[in-house]
Amino acid sequence: xxxxxxxxxxxxxxxxxxxxxxxxxxxxxxxxxxxxxxxxxxxxxxxxxxxxxxxxxxxxxxxxxxxxxxxxxxxxxxxxxxxxxxxxxxxxxxxxxxxxxxxxxxxxxxxxxxxxxxxxxxxxxxxxxxxxxxxxxxxxxxxxxxxxxxxxxxxxx
Amino acid sequence: xxxxxxxxxxxxxxxxxxxxxxxxxxxxxxxxxxxxxxxxxxxxxxxxxxxxxxxxxxxxxxxxxxxxxxxxxxxxxxxxxxxxxxxxxxxxxxxxxxxxxxxxxxxxxxxxxxxxxxxxxxxxxxxxxxxxxxxxxxxxxxxxxxxxxxxxxxxxxxxxxxxxxxxxxxxxxxxxxxxxxxxxxxxxxxxxxxxxxxxxxxxxxxxxxxxxxxxxxxxxxxxxxxxxxxxxxxxxxxxxxxxxxxxxxxxxxxxxxxxxxxxxxxxxxxxxxxxxxxxxxxxxxxxxxxxxxxxxxxxxxxxxxxxxxxxxxxxxxxxxxxxxxxxxxxxxxxxxxxxxxxxxxxxxxxxxxxxxxxxxxxxxxxxxxxxxxxxxxxxxxxxxxxxxxxxxxxxxxxxxxxxxxxxxxxxxxxxxxxxxxxxxxxxxxxxxxxxxxx
Numbered sequence: 001x002x003x004x005x006x007x008x009x010x011x012x013x014x015x016x017x018x019x020x021x022x023x024x025x026x027x028x029x030x031x032x033x034x035x036x037x038x039x040x041x042x043x044x045x046x047x048x049x050x051x052x053x054x055x056x057x058x059x060x061x062x063x064x065x066x067x068x069x070x071x072x073x074x075x076x077x078x079x080x081x082x083x084x085x086x087x088x089x090x091x092x093x094x095x096x097x098x099x100x101x102x103x104x105x106x107x108x109x110x111x112x113x114x115x116x117x118x119x120x121x122x123x124x125x126x127x128x129x130x131x132x133x134x135x136x137x138x139x140x141x142x143x144x145x146x147x148x149x150x151x152x153x154x155x156x157x
Numbered sequence: 158x159x160x161x162x163x164x165x166x167x168x169x170x171x172x173x174x175x176x177x178x179x180x181x182x183x184x185x186x187x188x189x190x191x192x193x194x195x196x197x198x199x200x201x202x203x204x205x206x207x208x209x210x211x212x213x214x215x216x217x218x219x220x221x222x223x224x225x226x227x228x229x230x231x232x233x234x235x236x237x238x239x240x241x242x243x244x245x246x247x248x249x250x251x252x253x254x255x256x257x258x259x260x261x262x263x264x265x266x267x268x269x270x271x272x273x274x275x276x277x278x279x280x281x282x283x284x285x286x287x288x289x290x291x292x293x294x295x296x297x298x299x300x301x302x303x304x305x306x307x308x309x310x311x312x313x314x315x316x317x318x319x320x321x322x323x324x325x326x327x328x329x330x331x332x333x334x335x336x337x338x339x340x341x342x343x344x345x346x347x348x349x350x351x352x353x354x355x356x357x358x359x360x361x362x363x364x365x366x367x368x369x370x371x372x373x374x375x376x377x378x379x380x381x382x383x384x385x386x387x388x389x390x391x392x393x394x395x396x397x398x399x400x401x402x403x404x405x406x407x408x409x410x411x412x413x414x415x416x417x418x419x420x421x422x423x424x425x426x427x428x429x430x431x432x433x434x435x436x437x438x439x440x441x442x443x444x445x446x447x448x449x450x451x452x453x454x455x456x457x458x459x460x461x462x463x464x465x466x467x468x469x470x471x472x473x474x475x476x477x478x479x480x481x482x483x484x485x486x487x488x489x490x491x492x493x494x495x496x497x498x499x500x501x502x503x504x505x506x507x508x509x510x511x512x513x514x515x516x517x518x519x520x521x522x523x524x525x526x527x528x529x530x531x532x533x534x535x536x537x538x539x540x541x542x543x544x545x546x547x548x549x550x551x552x553x554x555x556x557x558x559x560x561x562x563x564x565x566x567x568x569x570x571x572x573x574x575x576x577x578x579x580x581x582x583x584x585x586x587x588x589x590x591x592x593x594x595x
Binding site: 020021022024025026027028029030031034053055057059062063066067068069070084085086087089090091123125126127128129130131135138139140 | 193213214228237238239240241242243245267277278279280281283317318319321322323324325337339340341342357398400401405407408415438442473474477481485486489490493497499563
């Protein structure tokens with residue numbers, strides 16, 4: 001599937017270019033813009049980004065595969081990320097994570113067939129003082145309990 | 158106690174309120190001095206970095222070359238990915254203008270016209286909050302080209318936010334620079350140090366968010382005032398992030414050298430159910446864990462913690478009560494470093510995976526009695542053998558947790574396990590040589 005940036009996004013990208021002395025430095029920001037437009041980073045997206053930034057496709061692939069926040073497959077409409085690192089774990093994060101796995105019938109990194117949910121076990125999100133927590137897309141849901149998490153999933157259905 | 162970084166003033170994050178309380182006066186004061194005088198003030202104040210290494214901030218600034226035809230850069234590290242650390246987001250939310258003012262002063266001191274604030278990608282909300290504050294400051298001509306007119310100076314600096322994308326390693330200063338350059342976050346070999354060869358090969362200084370937020374107060378009130386707060390050799394206040402088994406987890410701004418027990422019991426409300434503390438990590442998960450029975454009288458500053466066999470790190474205090482399964486905790490910590498290892502150096506890339514495998518085996522109750530020494534052996538072979546400090550960060554929790562809580566690990570061993578002899582040559586090599594050859 002061919003990918004082209006929208007006019008609006010091309011303008012956004014030009015503003016990003018102004019921030020850095022090299023075009024390559026804009027790569028991470030441009031990938032975010034592409035991901036917002038296309039929902040995930042496909043091979044075509046990487047080709048287009050490489051062309052735009054005048055770098056090789058390999059350099060783009062290298063960056064996409066290094067950082068966890070770039071999706072190479074389409075995530076669910078609601079991407080649920082549960083932190084299970086120590087501070088969250090001490091306050092019951094694994095109960096929540098297991099309950100979410102059971103409720104959605106998914107395993108780490110999977111997306112539901114209807115495309116509604118995808119789940120991911122993630123590392124520390126800087127929410128240790130309000131642990132446990134999960135992210136629903138961009139939003140931090142803090143001071144979480146198993147009940148609250150399951151209720152939230154029901155409300156999103 | 159007066160708070161420096163997170164003062165108790167309502168709506169302090171708004172530009173008007175910040176200015177009403179003397180905001181953006183410190184930069185005027187700094188601009189009236191020479192950069193060297195500013196560096197000298199910060200050096201004398203004793204301010205030390207709050208990002209983990211506790212290095213003298215003024216000294217770091219003084220490393221920047223005075224004469225160079227290359228541009229100079231300032232990077233501000235808000236990657237904040239250390240487990241147990243959640244202080245910088247409080248600054249983005251409650252005191253962004255003091256941070257911006259600190260950036261202006263630091264940029265002036267080192268002679269930089271471009272500053273990049275690196276913020277972890279998951280902090281969408283906090284990036285927006287800082288961007289809002291930055292836009293407000295730009296609109297009033299407090300930052301950027303318009304500075305020249307506003308302050309009547311020929312110095313200016315632009316501040317840009319660079320959004321990370323979920324890699325812990327980018328909190329390491331050289332990986333952070335690689336990431337800003339649009340590459341994989343691979344740490345660089347040092348030397349050359351960033352002050353000589355940093356961002357795009359130009360002189361660069363990297364400071365932590367909390368560190369720079371302290372700077373305006375030091376310029377306003379003088380180094381003598383700052384140096385008198387808290388511990389003598391590590392003055393000022395620290396944002397202590399308390400998490401885990403406490404009644405009131407959160408960020409508490411207190412002077413350096415505050416008693417650890419004071420922070421836990423008087424501020425964080427003690428341990429739920431009045432349980433005893435089994436283990437405590439005083440500075441984020443990379444720092445050596447301490448025994449709960451060894452924290453009486455322990456003060457939270459760089460020197461005291463070093464003497465106690467740990468480190469201040471990012472002052473993320475993780476508390477574990479007497480019922481905590483430390484084998485599980487260590488396995489979880491090791492999983493973190495296994496996932497976050499960038500894969501550049503073999504000891505770290507392979508070693509973290511081996512340690513995770515062994516610790517998972519312990520959690521599953523299938524460990525052999527030799528596994529304790531094996532995992533310590535792997536850890537000590539990572540320690541000191543990698544380009545960046547992630548190697549130590551992965552090795553130290555394993556080495557010190559086992560050293561200090563060995564009985565916990567011995568208790569989960571499957572002592573009935575007899576390793577199969579698969580290879581005869583191998584088994585012979587293990588045989589003790591009884592003949593005296595000499």
